[in-house]
Amino acid sequence: MAQGRDAQTKSARLKRVFGPGTLQALGVFAGAWHFVMSLLKRFTEVSPLRYAELGLFFILGAAAVAWYMLYRPKIRVKAVPAILLGLLGWFALSCA
Amino acid sequence: MGARLGANEFLANRKYIMDTLALFGIFFPLGYRWGRTGRVSGSGPAVCVILACWTVFISYVLINVLRGVTVELPGGGRICMDGMGTLRLNCHYNTTGALEMLFFLVSLALALSRKGLLPKAAFGLASAIHYTALVLSNSRTAYVSALFGFVGIVFVYVRRSVCRGKRVRRLLSEAAVIALLAAGFYLMRGALYSLLRGGSSQLREVIDSTTASFTGRTDIWAGALRIMVSDIQYLLFGVTPAEVRGLIQELLGYRVYTHNQFLETGVALGAPAMLALGVWVLMILASGVRQIKAGDRQAYVSVILILTLLLANTTEATLMFYEYATGHAFFLLCGRVYGKTLRNEDLSKTGP
Numbered sequence: 001m002a003q004g005r006d007a008q009t010k011s012a013r014l015k016r017v018f019g020p021g022t023l024q025a026l027g028v029f030a031g032a033w034h035f036v037m038s039l040l041k042r043f044t045e046v047s048p049l050r051y052a053e054l055g056l057f058f059i060l061g062a063a064a065v066a067w068y069m070l071y072r073p074k075i076r077v078k079a080v081p082a083i084l085l086g087l088l089g090w091f092a093l094s095c096a
Numbered sequence: 097m098g099a100r101l102g103a104n105e106f107l108a109n110r111k112y113i114m115d116t117l118a119l120f121g122i123f124f125p126l127g128y129r130w131g132r133t134g135r136v137s138g139s140g141p142a143v144c145v146i147l148a149c150w151t152v153f154i155s156y157v158l159i160n161v162l163r164g165v166t167v168e169l170p171g172g173g174r175i176c177m178d179g180m181g182t183l184r185l186n187c188h189y190n191t192t193g194a195l196e197m198l199f200f201l202v203s204l205a206l207a208l209s210r211k212g213l214l215p216k217a218a219f220g221l222a223s224a225i226h227y228t229a230l231v232l233s234n235s236r237t238a239y240v241s242a243l244f245g246f247v248g249i250v251f252v253y254v255r256r257s258v259c260r261g262k263r264v265r266r267l268l269s270e271a272a273v274i275a276l277l278a279a280g281f282y283l284m285r286g287a288l289y290s291l292l293r294g295g296s297s298q299l300r301e302v303i304d305s306t307t308a309s310f311t312g313r314t315d316i317w318a319g320a321l322r323i324m325v326s327d328i329q330y331l332l333f334g335v336t337p338a339e340v341r342g343l344i345q346e347l348l349g350y351r352v353y354t355h356n357q358f359l360e361t362g363v364a365l366g367a368p369a370m371l372a373l374g375v376w377v378l379m380i381l382a383s384g385v386r387q388i389k390a391g392d393r394q395a396y397v398s399v400i401l402i403l404t405l406l407l408a409n410t411t412e413a414t415l416m417f418y419e420y421a422t423g424h425a426f427f428l429l430c431g432r433v434y435g436k437t438l439r440n441e442d443l444s445k446t447g448p
Contacts, residue, residue: 027126028138031424034118035146038419039195057117080434083376084120090369091116094333095105 023060023067030056105336112337112364112417119416119427127431132439147206150199151222154229157185161232162292181293183232193235194414197242198422200226201249201404205397208253231288239285241408247277248400252393313355313411319347320354320363334366337417353413357406360413377406380430383437395436398429405429 033053106113130136157175160167161183166176173186185192200223207219230242251274258273260266323343324331335343340363345351354360362370381402387395405415405426414420415427 024126024129024136025138027122027129028136028142031118031122031126031428032142032146034115034122034419035421035424038115038421038424039150054114057114057121060122078438080376080379081124083372083379084124087365087369087372087376088116088120090333090365090372091109091113092106094336094365094369095109095113 023063026060026063030060105338108338109336111419115417115419115423118419119423123424123427124431124434127428127433128435128438129431130428131432131435131437133435147199147203147222151203151225154196154199155225157183158225158228158232177232180234182234183229189233190235190237190412191414191420193230193233193238194241194408194412194420194422196226196230196233197235197238197245197408198405198425200230200242201245201401202425204246205249205401208249209397228288228292231285232292237408237411241404243278243281244407245400245404246281247274248404249397250277252396252400315348316344316352316355317359319344320356320359323347323363324367330363330366332366332368334362334364334369337364340364353418355411355413357409357413357415361416364417377430380433384433387433387436387440390440392436395433398433402426402429402433 030053033056037053126136126139130139157167161175161177164177166174168174169186175183175185178184178189182189183192185195203219203223203226207216207223210216210219227242230238251270254273255270258269261269323335337360340360341351341353343363344354354363358370358374361373381399384395384399384402388399405422408422409415414422416423
């Protein structure tokens with residue numbers, strides 16, 4: 001019983017940390033970062049910051065996976081995001 | 097599949113891959129969330145901070161270049177008026193125009209939609225500053241796109257108060273408002289240019305000197321098509337974004353991108369990707385039109401901005417691969433339209 005309650009508390013705590021709001025805030029931060037970098041790189045060499053951006057993408061990806069593991073949303077297959085994913089896959093195929 | 101270099105194409109294309117990931121994985125989902133829930137926490141302040149910083153920077157650039165002072169950048173770049181009297185932000189003048197067109201329209205839409213005198217005045221001032229930079233960039237594509245966006249956005253705000261009466265009278269007054277807005281915006285360019293640069297004849301010279309660029313573009317488009325059909329592998333999988341300029345240089349003798357977003361996608365990723373992107377854009381636009389028909393004014397502004405960006409990218413390629421602010425805005429707006437579609441679907445199933 002106690003173990004089950006502990007697991008529930010842990011899950012609730014994790015859900016507080018990895019709530020949709022956290023993912024969203026990370027997304028806004030990563031988006032703003034990429035946007036600002038795209039403007040800045042026209043004027044100055046900012047390669048260390050670009051690597052930081054790559055790191056940010058990994059964090060965002062990890063957060064998205066954590067969010068999915070916790071919430072397991074019912075995914076509806078829709079054409080619009082499916083085409084975007086397909087384009088991304090095609091890009092990878094093109095580079096292969 | 098599209099590899100030509102003999103090197104690792106993933107490494108050669110790393111910045112294009114990163115940009116595509118950001119567009120598809122961050123900006124589109126953020127727009128989707130915005131459309132689905134009506135707001136995204138933190139996005140309002142982020143937009144305001146970016147807009148404010150960029151406006152301050154552009155004001156600084158304008159104050160200097162109009163006094164004939166060159167702005168030196170930390171990386172060694174310089175911003176000044178070039179020999180043709182054109183403002184370049186350390187990049188091609190069409191890119192400068194596309195950036196400033198986007199900031200002008202976004203600040204204009206914010207100025208019109210915000211309540212309260214102070215936000216209206218602040219966003220209005222920002223739109224005036226970006227409009228000035230747009231005019232000085234001398235980019236015709238960006239200006240025509242801005243005209244389309246300006247007329248579309250302002251029209252929806254003035255239509256209800258100006259266009260009244262029965263059907264025919266209303267349609268005539270709407271046509272008159274559109275014509276007046278378009279003519280006013282068109283004439284404003286020459287007036288502002290002569291005010292800032294001392295004589296509109298100089299603008300005419302600049303426009304005449306760049307007219308040849310359209311002819312150049314048809315050559316580039318034909319060259320891009322030739323590359324696509326020259327090899328079945330290129331037609332199916334493209335040559336990857338990193339290789340496009342090199343191939344066009346081999347063909348035409350000068351290093352340039354394809355100057356059309358769909359052609360750029362076709363040459364870089366192949367005909368199926370070009371087709372998929374076209375279908376995707378049409379699906380988003382169809383969703384937007386359905387929302388407009390339901391009387392959604394915000395969807396109208398989103399669709400006008402999407403169409404403006406598409407129009408600007410018939411002769412440019414700033415939506416994908418090259419990390420332009422225009423691409424970020426495009427995918428954010430597309431996500432918003434799509435999110436709103438799903439929100440409306442949910443509401444129609446469960447009731448408001």
